[in-house]
Amino acid sequence: MEKWRATSNLRRSLKSILNRQLSSVSEFRYLNEKRSCQSSFNLIRDCKSLGQVNAIQHRCFSSASTLVQRNPSFSTLNSDDISYFKGLLGEKSVIQDEDRLETVNTDWMHKYKGSSKLLLLPRSTEEVAQILRYCNSRCLAVVPQGGNTGLVGGSVPVFDEVIVNVSSMKNIISFDKVSGILVCEAGCILENLISFLDNQGFIMPLDLGAKGSCQIGGNVSTNAGGLRLVRYGSLHENVLGLEAVLANGDVLDMLGTLRKDNTGYDLKHLFIGSEGSLGIVTKVSILTPPKLSSVNIAFLACNDYSSCQKLLMEAKRKLGEILSAFEFLDTEAMNLVLHQFDGVRNPLPASMHNFYILIETTGSDESYNRYLY
Amino acid sequence: MEKWRATSNLRRSLKSILNRQLSSVSEFRYLNEKRSCQSSFNLIRDCKSLGQVNAIQHRCFSSASTLVQRNPSFSTLNSDDISYFKGLLGEKSVIQDEDRLETVNTDWMHKYKGSSKLLLLPRSTEEVAQILRYCNSRCLAVVPQGGNTGLVGGSVPVFDEVIVNVSSMKNIISFDKVSGILVCEAGCILENLISFLDNQGFIMPLDLGAKGSCQIGGNVSTNAGGLRLVRYGSLHENVLGLEAVLANGDVLDMLGTLRKDNTGYDLKHLFIGSEGSLGIVTKVSILTPPKLSSVNIAFLACNDYSSCQKLLMEAKRKLGEILSAFEFLDTEAMNLVLHQFDGVRNPLPASMHNFYILIETTGSDESYNRYLY
Known part of the structure; x- marks a missing residue:
């Protein structure tokens, strides 16, 4: 019963996400069209993606960023917004300090640079949901960020998006030694998970150069590959479930731990590798193999x-x-x-x-x- | 360039499928509401799913089928329809013979029985597309069928749906011995694929009791598990790509052969295990492991x-x-x-x-x- 109710909820949620989110995805190439502010979460990001596409096509001739214009239907931050976020998250998790903003506005390769004026550090799914609900109602653009180690500029703003960085969400929620299933929050650093599992006699099915600073939520959102892909496959093979918050603040609970769950459509796969464009991944459950000697x-x-x-x-x-x-x-x-x-x-x-x-x-x-x- | 164009097409197609198809999925529980005939492909099947949900909830008390009523907005077959299909497929692939219809109307467990008057046996993706385009325009309900070996009644009609059986689509399209990637049509019988691969020194990552008659398209559509799941995982892990025909006859080409393709959303996963509710799978590409001694x-x-x-x-x-x-x-x-x-x-x-x-x-x-x- 519970399972069916969950599936039915998922379907309802899927319909609402996809109807809304995909309306912007499909408009991907038509920057000058007026778009609904309901998809604020994606809008500036789509512009960036377009920039990247064009960069590939014309990379010898011009900088992609010159092609992208900020969509004027987005609001700009004001002092009321800042007060709201401080009330919600506390002073310490609302960052306006220029030095810290410089770091999170710049990608790892120093090829892209945004001009965000605000970095938010939520500590729970509920805080992420409240941030997104507020940003959606105020028509503020958002960029999700994990360890900011990506090489394609996906984790930094293009213009003045609010940066929602999940690095404060770093709890390991559970680990089952019989099944090898780890459930953790999105901000867990990959190397910390590797060390944790090592003590339990298991390994992460994912290992890559950035492991010291990349976060599992970002790994999932970008479908990170790495050195163990030949043996353990991509994250589509190892991620058993996830929890994500949609642009309007709805929480989509797909945090199953079954290796083969055939109830309803397997929606989590849409989020794996979707680069944060469908929602912010907040929790992940992963199948981990035993450590071999x-x-x-x-x-x-x-x-x-x-x-x-x-x-x-x-x-x-x-x-x-x-x-x-x-x-x-x-x-x-x-x-x-x-x-x-x-x-x-x-x-x-x-x-x-x-x-x-x-x-x-x-x-x-x-x-x-x-x-x- | 080519890749990006494909991705962009996929996105457009996804929007159109999901906007349309999900409108019926979300209405899943509201049988009495008037629904658009555009989603004819799903409509009767949704009723059946509902029947199954209720059957689980009330299985001790009543037969689920008594709860399901044929949706009157569907047309019934007439002689013009039959002539159209004969013109399209040829006499031999348009089956009205009662004995043969009895078999394809009944599920393997003899628990469910439909009353379809027509079995169609397309030989190509284009024929499947033309059948669905016609059925959609005429508002005829359709049920996709493979080997009809499922144990939950998913492959037989509830009422008088047109049965589209892909068993005539049984060509192996390609096999790459270096990568172990097999591309084949949906109607290939699992055991035939196992034998073919055995001769090449490879195995199917999927093996189950029904292998002598189940078909790979049905395996993918139901996310069949089987004996090798512990080692090789579910079909989400092994299916690298697929081609599917949507309810309106559009062909969605996701027949990639890359083990990790991060361009755009990984839409094929929505079709794996979706029980034919989003489209008819017509071709599949699968990663096969080498045979060990x-x-x-x-x-x-x-x-x-x-x-x-x-x-x-x-x-x-x-x-x-x-x-x-x-x-x-x-x-x-x-x-x-x-x-x-x-x-x-x-x-x-x-x-x-x-x-x-x-x-x-x-x-x-x-x-x-x-x-x-």
């Missing part, structure tokens, strides 16, 4: 691309169950690494090879894993 | 449930990379099996145990797999 690495060279493909096939077949990473470099990438990092050397003989392959295996038995090599 | 099975007994849980944890940890199935039976299930099947015996000593566990491993090296036991 033996890790081995091999580094090989190939002379042609088809040999690399053959090697991948052989690795999948021979190392099938223990293969955990298969990374590919060409000579150019190798030279870049050798020139950029002091003390790094090519472990293979000096003669030039065209391609390099890094293979990692993870298994439960060291002697066997070595034997397979 | 060693398969072993163990059958164990446990006295209490917590021991079963401990065993699962140990199996995941110790057999981690080779564990391929972990099935659970209680005494009641075991007795049922022993009484129903001649010649089946409990392989464990006669004393009664409360729980039984079947563990299967699949790996690339026989001696190692045996050693792990």
Whole structure:
């Protein structure tokens, strides 16, 4: 009964999100059209996406940002707004300090820079909901932000959007050692989750360079890949459920922990990789694999691309169950690494090879894993 | 460029499907409301779903079917319709024969029975599109059907829907031995795909009892699970792309073959497990794992449930990379099996145990797999 009620609610919610949100998504390319303020959450972000699309198309000729104009139907912040947020979140979670705003207005690559005047740090789903409800009613544009480690400028404002940063939401809600299911808040830093799980004898199915500062909510919203994709797949495969807050403040509870939940449409997948355009992810449940004891690495060279493909096939077949990473470099990438990092050397003989392959295996038995090599 | 255009088209299409289709989904519980005929595809099916929901709620008291009434805004078939379909598909693919209709009107469990007067057997996506375009314009209700092996009555009509059965669409379109990606039509029988892949040195990530007659399009539409779920996950994890025809005949091409495609919303997931309510799946691309050489099975007994849980944890940890199935039976299930099947015996000593566990491993090296036991 409870399940069916939840599903039915989900369907109602889906209808309302999609009817509203997609009206802006589909208008994606038509910046000059007048759009409803109800989709304030997406509007400026869509402009940015458009900028990025155009940047790809014309990247040699002009800066994308020159094509994007702030939509005048958005309001600008006033002192009443600030008072409202201070009343809701407390002084410390409403940031107007210029130095801190400089950081959150700038993307990791320093390629994009917004001019937001306000950073909000909610501590709970309810606070996120109240922020969005208020912004929606006031027609204030919003940009969701996690660890701000993305490389495509998705986590910083284009103009003066209010930044909602979930980094204060960093509680681990539960971990089930039998099923390996972790439920946590969106602001948990990936490395902290990796350490937590390590103590429990489990690993995160996701590992990437930015793990020291990226947050799981952002990982899910961008469908981050990383080093373990070959073995454990994308986040579509490992995220069992999530909770998200929509632009109007409605909370969508899809925080299931079943590996295969066939009740109704599997809506969480729409949010995975949607870059925050459908809502702010506030909680996540993830299936985590047990930690295995033996890790081995091999580094090989190939002379042609088809040999690399053959090697991948052989690795999948021979190392099938223990293969955990298969990374590919060409000579150019190798030279870049050798020139950029002091003390790094090519472990293979000096003669030039065209391609390099890094293979990692993870298994439960060291002697066997070595034997397979 | 091409990719972005595809994504933009997808978004436009998504808006139009969801705006239209979800208008009926949200009305799910309000049978007596007048609904637009544009959503003809879903309408009778929604009634059936409602019947099923109520059946769960009241299953001890009454038959669900008594609660469902045919929506009078649907047309009934006439001779012009039949002529149109014969002109489109040819005489042989337009079935009015009573015996054949009896079979496709009845579900595998013989619990549900429709009264469709017409079975159509399209051979291509274009034919499916033309059928649906026509039915939509004529306001004829439709039920999609694959192998008709489902156990919940989802693949048979409730009233007089036109049955669109995709069993004539059974071509394997491509198979890439390097990536293990299979692209095929929706009507391919699962066992045929298993045999095809076996010859190539690969396996389907999906295996279930109905494999001799179920079809891959139906598997995807119902998010079929099966025996390999523990190792290879659900179809959300293995289906890389699909093609579907919407109620109005529009073809949605999401037949990508990238394992991680982050362009736009990942719409295919909405179709996986949506039971045909959003469209008819016509083509599928699936990631298939390589066939491994060693398969072993163990059958164990446990006295209490917590021991079963401990065993699962140990199996995941110790057999981690080779564990391929972990099935659970209680005494009641075991007795049922022993009484129903001649010649089946409990392989464990006669004393009664409360729980039984079947563990299967699949790996690339026989001696190692045996050693792990």
